[in-house]
Amino acid sequence: MIPALTTAQDGTGTGPEPAGGGRDELRDAREQGRICGVAVRGQRDLQASAAAHPELFPAEPFDAMLFANISLAIAFGAPWCTPQQLRVANRTVLWGFALDWLIDHRAQSQDEVDRLVGRCVSVAAGEPPAADDHLGAYLAALQDELATTPAFAAHRSLWQDSLGATVGAMAREWAWRAAWRSGDRAALPSLDAYLANADNLACTIVNVAHWIHTGDEATLARLDDLVAVSDEVQRALRLANDLGTYERDLRWGDLNALLLVDDRAEVEQRLAALVDDCRRMLVPLRSDCPREADYLARQIGFSSGFYQLADFWGMS
Template sequence: MTAVATRGDAARDLSSGAALAAIGVLTMAGQRDLSNRVRAYPDLFTGRPFDAALIGGVAYATACNMTWASPADLRVANRAALWVFALDWQVDTLAVAAEQVDEITANCLAVADGAVPGPGSPLAGFLADIRDELLAAPAFAAYAPLWRAELRRTLAAMTREWGWKSARAAGDESGLPDVDTYLDAADNTGLAWVNLSHWLRTGEPDCLDVLDELRSVGRQVQQVLRLVNDLATYERDVTWGEGDLNVLMLGVDRAWVTGRVGELVDGCVDLLAPLRTSCPREATYLARQLGFVTRFYGGGADFWGRL
């Protein structure tokens, strides 16, 4: 019995070690690629949060979700995730007028339609890199309008939150959203757009056949991300002058938010059950993504670090 148990433990250790090694390989490859993107767009990544920890963290999070993938498979997901951080910095931190936010939106949507980015918009230039790689993916042509629509949702949600935050900073809280409206704007995390970009890049038929179902789960994961991020960053949002709007500023407490997170997680588990048969890899991807965001932010971590 002891020998059998020892062999079983050794097999599990070997399997775990192999998975950890895969994560390490994918993280290093992803970090190198993202570091090259940062060097290619130095004017875009001048903010203090864009350090090696953030870049490595993005690559690590993506690798944890897809240990079976190749570095090439993860390149679009990594770049799209980093691009969302750059977009968030441009809108949420640097923009001081609504016209600036509108210009960012117009530039990005033009690039999504195929326009050549202007030299004065590195954010649009980086987006064009992502678009051009997706153009080489066989699945992209059929789904390009959906990809653009998902990008528009991300931009629109960021614009809405910018308006809420700006009004609150000016002392006007009359237009703050209720919790449900706030969660409807969880597209400002960009997670749904990142996921769609990844799925179109890999283009697996079993995934594309149930793309609507995958996107429905992804939207709930996105809401979980929004809430657990708020729980982790509330003190920063309160103390950092004109910090982000936070669900805990909308009349609910931590216990309520924790309960809502639990409901959303349970809903994700139920929605993922049939997908584990029809597209097991992408179901695993979403399940791991859900586990990662709840554990990462639940542990008090934050990609932005100390602003």
């Protein structure tokens, strides 16, 4: 099983099992209540952040449900963190959704996609955004906040690499989707190629931002190993997302793993294999980075439950 977490007496970390080793329902409920409280704080911050950038975050599809879903996912992944500690992760997710929306549903040409990608890469390299570049301005502010963390200077290249992988993967999927919409099914990727492009989910870049922002010395020393597991988790979440959002993807004209295979069972079996790989890869990290191992495991656990009933986008 994906390992469960327990909560310390102060509600911010792991703690011992109750006397006798039985389940403590009161403590479990207290932890879940605190997670929800952290998520509410995160939602309010995301709403305020989006309201300050109305050109980038129109009310539809950037509605209250999207903000709530983002903050819930981040809070459940790291229940030991404070709302302030999770602010960078939340805002990185929101930036990813804005990029996804602009590329998937607003860009009309490969040139437009390439310009979006180029602007993001330039901002990550330290160039100021153009006056009319709302996405770049939001990214620059996010990066400025991340740069206040002492670890950012030493790990800026990792942040830049993760950002480049994310925007590049979204651009690659745009080309695949454009070919599919035009009827060129032969241009669609194999399932393996699709999973190799899972950075378009923008999961690892969020994890990198979170670890740079909050990581202790042991976490920062194992960043390469953590990112390797995060990439595998990202592939698993890509499939969990696709299995849960297939009908919406059909309505929106989005690419989905189920369009690439003849049998849904193939995707389900691949997801199960990826989860097994993640469990195996997490084992050697537990001695040095137990919380970060739990963080990655909880991402899989949360998504496996969430997508049974809901979707991040509030729009149908």
